[in-house]
Amino acid sequence: MVVPGMVDRGTGRVLNSPQLGWKNVDIRDAFSNAAGLPVHVENAPIACALSQLWLGQRGRDVPADFAYVTVGDGVGVGIVVNGEVVRGHANTAGEFGHVPIDLDGPTCLCGARGCLEAYTSNLATLSRYFGQELSPAGLRSMLHSSGLTISDLIARARSGDKRARNAFVETARYLGTGLSMIVNSLNPSQIFVGGEITEIWDQIAPTLQRAIAERALTAAAAATPVVPESASRFPRLRGATALVAAPVYAAPQVA
Numbered sequence: 001m002v003v004p005g006m007v008d009r010g011t012g013r014v015l016n017s018p019q020l021g022w023k024n025v026d027i028r029d030a031f032s033n034a035a036g037l038p039v040h041v042e043n044a045p046i047a048c049a050l051s052q053l054w055l056g057q058r059g060r061d062v063p064a065d066f067a068y069v070t071v072g073d074g075v076g077v078g079i080v081v082n083g084e085v086v087r088g089h090a091n092t093a094g095e096f097g098h099v100p101i102d103l104d105g106p107t108c109l110c111g112a113r114g115c116l117e118a119y120t121s122n123l124a125t126l127s128r129y130f131g132q133e134l135s136p137a138g139l140r141s142m143l144h145s146s147g148l149t150i151s152d153l154i155a156r157a158r159s160g161d162k163r164a165r166n167a168f169v170e171t172a173r174y175l176g177t178g179l180s181m182i183v184n185s186l187n188p189s190q191i192f193v194g195g196e197i198t199e200i201w202d203q204i205a206p207t208l209q210r211a212i213a214e215r216a217l218t219a220a221a222a223a224t225p226v227v228p229e230s231a232s233r234f235p236r237l238r239g240a241t242a243l244v245a246a247p248v249y250a251a252p253q254v255a
């Protein structure tokens with residue numbers, strides 16, 4: 001099971017999922033008992049990072065140091081250093097989505113104000129399009145009742161709706177700022193980005209790269225490749241298969 005939130009892999013407990021509104025929920029044992037099968041639970045961005053680590057594209061070396069940023073209703077990061085996923089002391093490493101970029105910014109689903117996620121999630125892009133204050137906590141029901149999905153908005157941007165395009169470009173400016181934090185703090189060899197936003201990558205990539213370059217501290221850091229991974233590659237699902245396969249093998253690369 002791949003969930004949008006922080007997970008304790010040892011206990012299968014969801015520690016905090018702002019999008020689901022869950023804290024300390026034990027889902028592993030309940031599902032395992034009901035299904036009569038072993039169940040693994042993992043954080044979505046980490047699962048995506050595992051899918052790159054274990055099931056990356058053929059013929060391409062798997063980088064030992066990279067970050068995988070998922071942009072959906074939330075924004076999360078899976079970090080790999082020296083070929084290992086970084087989980088942190090108590091399973092909250094990689095929560096760049098909740099780094100504040102404006103102390104007085106909109107209220108995030110986590111309850112704090114001005115998180116990167118509140119400016120860059122799909123909810124933020126949709127609410128920007130509607131001209132609403134970027135407060136996903138309050139806007140979610142309105143957005144759902146409008147029936148407009150992020151894929152619809154991408155279609156509008158592609159068909160020449162300037163407001164739709166601008167909503168994505170503004171998201172890219174903030175997302176690039178967020179990626180510059182990852183570049184400056186972890187200096188990964190590359191950053192993968194997953195989520196619907198990759199479907200409009202050609203229109204947002206220049207803004208995103210410029211935002212990274214503005215804050216990167218060296219020319220090499222500014223040149224960190226940012227690689228979109230198409231949703232059609234099902235990174236979360238592939239990550240889930242990696243979860244089950246990973247314990248079977250001793251190392252991500254088999255000689």
Ligand SMILES: [Zn+2]
Nearest residue numbers: 098108110115
């Ligand atoms: Zn937050």
